[in-house]
Amino acid sequence: MSAARNHEPVVIAGGGIGGLAAALGLAIQGFHAVVLEQAREFAEIGAGIQLAPNAWHALDALSVDERVKEQAVFIERLLMMDAVSGETVIDVPVGERFRERFGNPYAVTHRADIHGALLDGCRARGDRIELRTDSRVTGFEIESNGVAVELADGTRVTGAALVGADGWSSAVRQAIVGDGEPPVSGHMCYRAVLDVADMPEDLRWAAASLWAGPSTHIVHYPLRGWKLFNLVATVVSETAGSGHNEEASPEEVLPLFAASCEKPLSILVPKTFRRWMLRFREPVDNWSRGPVTLLGDAAHLMLQYAAQGAAMALEDAVCLAVAIGDHDGDFAAAFQSYQRARLVRASRVQLSASLLGLLYHARGVARLVRNDMYAGWSGDGQYDAFDWVYQPPDYVRRLRSGGHL
Numbered sequence: 001m002s003a004a005r006n007h008e009p010v011v012i013a014g015g016g017i018g019g020l021a022a023a024l025g026l027a028i029q030g031f032h033a034v035v036l037e038q039a040r041e042f043a044e045i046g047a048g049i050q051l052a053p054n055a056w057h058a059l060d061a062l063s064v065d066e067r068v069k070e071q072a073v074f075i076e077r078l079l080m081m082d083a084v085s086g087e088t089v090i091d092v093p094v095g096e097r098f099r100e101r102f103g104n105p106y107a108v109t110h111r112a113d114i115h116g117a118l119l120d121g122c123r124a125r126g127d128r129i130e131l132r133t134d135s136r137v138t139g140f141e142i143e144s145n146g147v148a149v150e151l152a153d154g155t156r157v158t159g160a161a162l163v164g165a166d167g168w169s170s171a172v173r174q175a176i177v178g179d180g181e182p183p184v185s186g187h188m189c190y191r192a193v194l195d196v197a198d199m200p201e202d203l204r205w206a207a208a209s210l211w212a213g214p215s216t217h218i219v220h221y222p223l224r225g226w227k228l229f230n231l232v233a234t235v236v237s238e239t240a241g242s243g244h245n246e247e248a249s250p251e252e253v254l255p256l257f258a259a260s261c262e263k264p265l266s267i268l269v270p271k272t273f274r275r276w277m278l279r280f281r282e283p284v285d286n287w288s289r290g291p292v293t294l295l296g297d298a299a300h301l302m303l304q305y306a307a308q309g310a311a312m313a314l315e316d317a318v319c320l321a322v323a324i325g326d327h328d329g330d331f332a333a334a335f336q337s338y339q340r341a342r343l344v345r346a347s348r349v350q351l352s353a354s355l356l357g358l359l360y361h362a363r364g365v366a367r368l369v370r371n372d373m374y375a376g377w378s379g380d381g382q383y384d385a386f387d388w389v390y391q392p393p394d395y396v397r398r399l400r401s402g403g404h405l
């Protein structure tokens, strides 16, 4: 293996999907990185995730797509039903024709599987990537030749540059944007993973399925070779704001979905749910200061309604690696170029996710208008609408083709 292109490492705060993908992208480009993760071990929460074609393009560029595909379920449709009437509002086939159009499938998988594939990819590049746990980043100082990163235990890690991939409550972001904790959005969700035996038989669909109800929606899809089903039930609630990542009982959850018809209600069978407070940020026009930048949720925290947060973190990682390669270690210049390439696209997804919430949660006449708007929506028109997000951006194509186009 040839020597790394940088003497001092790129320090990455956070070992989630975004941070690990960034380390892998840098290693592919010949750079040395240190990942600092606050937790005792590198891990993801036990829930599902949808991966649209653009997420697969990025995984492909990072050479971990085959490994993630081993455990993924390749669904056949994206469905949206009206939770009140039960009627189908949107039905997008994502079979062969979709794959041909976008060059990759739409699939669903367990978060641990995608995170595990990235982690193994990083471990296999142990000569270029150092992984450290129990390392909570609390701040940094920009120095003449790089960055000194401060950890909670008082130690300092020096590097040529710092990437804040430290998620929704990013410490690195506070020194760059300084906008405090992201506000609670007024939306919260209840998450659960069901054994297939607990999933009503007539709802075991090969689809990412969404039941849109007044101020609520329910999402479900199969996981891990159809052994499990992921369930996320979301409400817009004035009481949202407390009890994040705590247990919630069916007595708390079921009344919130009382306006739904029998079918979606029949999925709310878990004996216990995990309550999740949803937060989001409005887009900002700067993520960088000198040799320090942000990536993933730290840069553009969004509601999950477009199922694109992780996809954006993966694309960020690929773009960052390409920019650093192009600028050959001039990190400040690379981060400006990365930000220029990513800001509008990621912000568009961030804003689109909030708008989708209005669509999903429509009530009264707005609900009827929504259903009418999508009646008969089919054929190429559906795929045209997804083109801007599902086709790979240039930097993803470049890393996929080994840096050449």
Ligand SMILES: Cc1cc2nc3c(=O)[nH]c(=O)nc-3n(C[C@H](O)[C@H](O)[C@H](O)COP(=O)(O)OP(=O)(O)OC[C@H]3O[C@@H](n4cnc5c(N)ncnc54)[C@H](O)[C@@H]3O)c2cc1C
Pocket (backbone or CB within 6 Å): 013, 014, 015, 016, 017, 018, 019, 036, 037, 038, 039, 048, 049, 050, 051, 055, 135, 136, 137, 138, 165, 166, 167, 168, 169, 170, 171, 189, 232, 276, 295, 296, 297, 298, 304, 307, 308, 309, 310, 311, 312, 313
């Ligand atoms: C209910 C729900 C469903 C979703 N569904 C989808 C989906 O279907 N498809 C999709 O693409 N996206 C989805 N998302 C979004 C996706 O989960 C996130 O956008 C993605 O995980 C962001 O990755 P990240 O690496 O930027 O941040 P994170 O996953 O938050 O990782 C940040 C890491 O940094 C660590 N860390 C935090 N602070 C520090 C610190 N100070 N020092 C060191 N380490 C630190 C954390 O422990 C963590 O490991 C969903 C989100 C939610 C809430």
